[in-house]
Amino acid sequence: MTNLRIPGPTPCPPEVLAAMGRQMINHRGGEFQKTVLSVTDKLKKLFLTQNDVFLLTSSGTGGLEAAIVNSFSPGDKVLAVSIGVFGDRLANIAKTFGADVTTLKFEWGKAANTSAIKTALDKDPSIKAVMVTHNETSTGVTNDLKAISETIKPYDKLFVVDAISSIGSIALPVDEWGVDVMITGAQKSWMVPPGIAMVALSEKAWKANAAAKIPRFYWDFAKSKKYLANGGQTPWTPAVSVILALDVSLNMMLNEGLDNIIARHIKLGKMTREGIKSFGLKLFADEAYASNTVTAVLGSDGLDPKTLNKIMREEYDIVLSGGQMDLDGKIFRIGHLGWVNEKDIEAVLGALKYALPKAGFTGGK
Numbered sequence: 279m280t281n282l283r284i285p286g287p288t289p290c291p292p293e294v295l296a297a298m299g300r301q302m303i304n305h306r307g308g309e310f311q312k313t314v315l316s317v318t319d320k321l322k323k324l325f326l327t328q329n330d331v332f333l334l335t336s337s338g339t340g341g342l343e344a345a346i347v348n349s350f351s352p353g354d355k356v357l358a359v360s361i362g363v364f365g366d367r368l369a370n371i372a373k374t375f376g377a378d379v380t381t382l383k384f385e386w387g388k389a390a391n392t393s394a395i396k397t398a399l400d401k402d403p404s405i406k407a408v409m410v411t412h413n414e415t416s417t418g419v420t421n422d423l424k425a426i427s428e429t430i431k432p433y434d435k436l437f438v439v440d441a442i443s444s445i446g447s448i449a450l451p452v453d454e455w456g457v458d459v460m461i462t463g464a465q466k467s468w469m470v471p472p473g474i475a476m477v478a479l480s481e482k483a484w485k486a487n488a489a490a491k492i493p494r495f496y497w498d499f500a501k502s503k504k505y506l507a508n509g510g511q512t513p514w515t516p517a518v519s520v521i522l523a524l525d526v527s528l529n530m531m532l533n534e535g536l537d538n539i540i541a542r543h544i545k546l547g548k549m550t551r552e553g554i555k556s557f558g559l560k561l562f563a564d565e566a567y568a569s570n571t572v573t574a575v576l577g578s579d580g581l582d583p584k585t586l587n588k589i590m591r592e593e594y595d596i597v598l599s600g601g602q603m604d605l606d607g608k609i610f611r612i613g614h615l616g617w618v619n620e621k622d623i624e625a626v627l628g629a630l631k632y633a634l635p636k637a638g639f640t641g642g643k
C-alpha cells in the first residue's frame with residue numbers, strides 16, 4: 279500500500295472507508311439526523327468547546343470563506359497574522375470580500391511574534407478581528423496560539439483561527455484559548471476523505487454574524503444553526519458519505535483519547551525531526567516552533583527536493599509533498615497527522631537513507 283505522507287488528504291482506516299462505501303440514506307431522515315447530532319457532539323468533545331459546531335460541505339478553504347463572510351462587513355478592519363501560504367490565503371479571502379486587511383507578515387519558517395501583534399493592535403484601535411493560522415502547513419511551523427490568545431485577550435477582538443491542520447492532532451482547547459471562530463477540515467487530523475469543513479462559533483462570533491453585511495447565501499451560519507436545531511439537519515444536501523465516515527473516525531478518536539492522540543503526534547513529530555537531522559538535513563522551520571503534523575525539510579547540500587519526491591514515489595511507494603509558492607523546489611514536506619504510527623515514519627526514514635544520495639544529497643556522513 280502506498281505510504282501517503284502528505285499533510286492531507288491523509289490515509290483513512292478501513293472502518294472509515296467501509297462507511298464511505300455505504301448505500302445512500304435520506305439526508306432529511308431519522309438515521310442521518312441522529313448521525314449529524316452525534317458527530318457534532320463528538321466534535322465538541324475533541325474541540326474542547328461548548329460553542330456551536332457546524333458541518334459545512336466543502337474543503338477547508340470553503341470553511342475559511344464561510345468564516346469571513348459570516349463575520350465581517352465590507353470596510354471592517356482586520357489584522358491578518360501570516361507566517362506562510364495559508365496565512366496569506368486567509369488574508370486574501372478577507373480582502374476579496376472587501377475587508378480592510380492589515381497583514382502582519384513574518385519570515386517563512388518562523389512563528390508569529392506576540393509583541394509585534396500587540397504593537398499592531400495598539401497602533402490601530404479600530405481593528406475588529408485578528409486572524410491567525412494555528413499550524414502553517416506550508417512551512418511546518420506551529421504558532422504559539424496560547425500566547426497569541428493571551429496577548430489579544432485584553433483587546434477584546436474577534437479571534438478567527440485557521441486550525442485546519444492542527445486541531446485533532448495538536449492541542450487547541452477552543453474555549454480555554456478564547457477562539458471565536460475556529461475552522462478545520464475533514465481530510466487533515468480527522469482520518470476521513472475530503473469534503474467536510476467544521477467550524478466552532480462563540481457568542482462573540484454570533485454577535486459579529488448579526489452585524490456582518492458581506493452577502494452570503496450558501497455559507498450562512500444562521501441557516502446552519504436553524505437547521506441543526508431542527509433535529510440535526512444541514513441547510514443543503516451535505517457530503518453524506520463523509521459525515522458517515524466521520525462518525526466512525528470520531529469514535530476511534532474518542533477511544534484513543536484526545537490526550538493520547540496529541541501525545542502520539544508529539545512523539546511522531548520529534549521522531550521525524552530527529553531522523554531528518556541525523557541525515558545532516560536541515561529543518562526549514564525554527565525548531566522551537568516545529569509542527570507535530572508536518573515537517574518541512576530544506577533542499578541543502580545538492581539535494582533537489584523534486585527529484586527526491588519522484589524517487590520516493592517511484593521506487594519506494596512513499597508520497598511526500600513539495601513546497602508551495604515561493605518554496606516550490608526548495609523544500610520537501612512529510613505529513614505525519616491523522617492515521618499514522620511509528621512504522622509509517624520508520625518507513626519514510628528508511629527509504630530516505632537510500633533516496634537522498636540518489637537525489638544529489640552530499641551532506642551528512
Ligand SMILES: *Cc1c(COP(=O)(O)O)cnc(C)c1O
Pocket residue numbers: 285286337338339340364411413414415440441442443463
Ligand atoms: C489544508 C489547509 C488549508 C486548505 O484546505 P483545503 O481543504 O485544501 O481547502 C487551509 N489552511 C491550512 C492550515 C491547511 O493545512
